[in-house]
Amino acid sequence: MQVGTRNRRILLEAAMEAIASPRRRQILRLVWGAERSAGEIASTVRDVSWPAVSQNLRVLKDSGLITERRQGTHRYYKADRRALGPLEVVLRQMWTRDLDRLRELAEEEARAKRPRHD
Amino acid sequence: MQVGTRNRRILLEAAMEAIASPRRRQILRLVWGAERSAGEIASTVRDVSWPAVSQNLRVLKDSGLITERRQGTHRYYKADRRALGPLEVVLRQMWTRDLDRLRELAEEEARAKRPRHD
DNA sequence: CAAGTATTTAAGCTATTGCTAAATTAAGTC
DNA sequence: GACTTAATTTAGCAATAGCTTAAATACTTG
Numbered sequence: 001m002q003v004g005t006r007n008r009r010i011l012l013e014a015a016m017e018a019i020a021s022p023r024r025r026q027i028l029r030l031v032w033g034a035e036r037s038a039g040e041i042a043s044t045v046r047d048v049s050w051p052a053v054s055q056n057l058r059v060l061k062d063s064g065l066i067t068e069r070r071q072g073t074h075r076y077y078k079a080d081r082r083a084l085g086p087l088e089v090v091l092r093q094m095w096t097r098d099l100d101r102l103r104e105l106a107e108e109e110a111r112a113k114r115p116r117h118d
Numbered sequence: 119m120q121v122g123t124r125n126r127r128i129l130l131e132a133a134m135e136a137i138a139s140p141r142r143r144q145i146l147r148l149v150w151g152a153e154r155s156a157g158e159i160a161s162t163v164r165d166v167s168w169p170a171v172s173q174n175l176r177v178l179k180d181s182g183l184i185t186e187r188r189q190g191t192h193r194y195y196k197a198d199r200r201a202l203g204p205l206e207v208v209l210r211q212m213w214t215r216d217l218d219r220l221r222e223l224a225e226e227e228a229r230a231k232r233p234r235h236d
Numbered sequence: 237c238a239a240g241t242a243t244t245t246a247a248g249c250t251a252t253t254g255c256t257a258a259a260t261t262a263a264g265t266c
Numbered sequence: 267g268a269c270t271t272a273a274t275t276t277a278g279c280a281a282t283a284g285c286t287t288a289a290a291t292a293c294t295t296g
Contacts, residue, residue, distance in 0.1 A: 012208070012211065012212055012215070013140075013212065016134075016137070016138050016208070017138050019134070020134050020135055020138035021283085021284085023284080037242085037243095038242075038243060038244085039241095039242060039243075042243090048284090048286095049285075049286060049287080050242095050243075050244090051243090051244075051245080051246095051285085051286075051287085051288095052284070052285055052286075054243065054244055054245085055244090055245090055284075055285085056284085057244095058244085070292095070293095072292095072293060072294070073241060073242045073243075073292065073293045073294065074242065074243085074293095075242080075243065075244090085208075085211065086204070086207040086208045086211055087208055089204040089207070090130070090134070090203075090204045090205055090208065093130065093203065093204055094130055094131065097130070139253090139254085141254080155272080155273090156272075156273055156274085157271095157272060157273075160273090166254090166255075166256095167255075167256060167257080168272095168273075168274090169255085169256075169257085169258095169273090169274075169275080169276095170254070170255055170256075172273065172274055172275085173254075173255085173274090173275090174254085175274095176274085188262095190262095190263060190264070190272090191262065191263045191264065191271065191272045191273075192263095192272065192273085193272080193273065193274090237296105238295100238296090239294100239295085239296085240293105240294085240295085240296105241292100241293085241294080241295105242291100242292085242293085242294105243290105243291085243292080243293100244289105244290080244291070244292095245288105245289080245290065245291080246287105246288085246289070246290085247286100247287090247288085247289095248285105248286085248287090248288105249284105249285085249286080249287105250283100250284095250285085250286105251282100251283085251284090251285100252281105252282085252283075252284100253280100253281085253282075253283090254279105254280095254281085254282100255278105255279085255280085255281100256277100256278090256279085257276105257277095257278095258275105258276085258277085259274105259275080259276070259277095260273100260274080260275065260276085261272100261273085261274070261275080262271100262272085262273080262274095263270100263271085263272085263273105264269100264270085264271085264272100265268105265269080265270080265271100266267105266268085266269080266270100
């Protein structure tokens with residue numbers, strides 16, 4: 001029980017470090033809702049090499065934020081939200097704001113196109 | 119309102135980065151409950167030079183996590199909890215766990231000293 | 237086991253971080 | 267103005283983070 005507490009304490013710090021990186025947040029988001037193979041992830045990220053993705057996956061895995069499942073030559077990753085603890089709220093808020101901002105931009109654009117009636 | 123949202127979005131990311139550093143968490147904790155001068159902080163931290171503290175204070179200030187008040191030759195800093203948003207919970211949890219751990223250690227020690235009765 | 241696919245590991249490079257010591261700024265005091 | 271105290275800024279350094287390319291590993295299939 002004490003051990004559990006101690007472990008989680010360490011994880012929270014590791015998790016903080018892990019998600020302090022935008023790249024790793026991006027990757028974490030990809031495996032948030034569904035399990036994905038390293039290859040899928042790497043070809044989605046695209047502006048960075050496969051090894052770079054692999055290395056970031058490793059950091060995420062070591063911090064306990066994602067789990068790995070091997071099947072054949074593939075490795076599937078998915079987020080382990082329990083490990084995030086209170087950081088989950090932080091991520092959600094960031095991501096929600098991203099969406100809000102996209103929506104705002106879309107609306108602005110729509111307004112710009114629509115003929116003004118004044 | 120939109121601008122406010124956007125600004126806060128940026129701050130949340132900056133705040134993450136800022137408190138990803140153990141040193142800055144240590145400093146933030148010092149100015150959590152009460153305003154303190156740079157000097158007080160620097161002489162409390164002790165295992166690091168004054169300039170190092172000053173630089174970290176600057177990062178914290180730029181990220182919006184602390185505020186600065188100048189008075190005479192002194193500069194007083196204190197945490198601005200609003201800027202932390204959902205990260206406040208994260209910090210509290212870390213710090214609570216620190217305390218828990220200290221308490222555990224103290225209890226263990228007490229147990230070790232107390233004569234066994236079996 | 238040879239060949240192919242999926243993925244990681246290794247080696248090396250650049251930019252950034254966190255620090256130190258020395259120089260500088262700013263404000264108050266004689 | 268010269269001097270002291272509080273704090274920051276600058277310059278420079280060592281360690282680390284994040285990346286790239288090339289090499290290695292692991293599994294599958296003929």
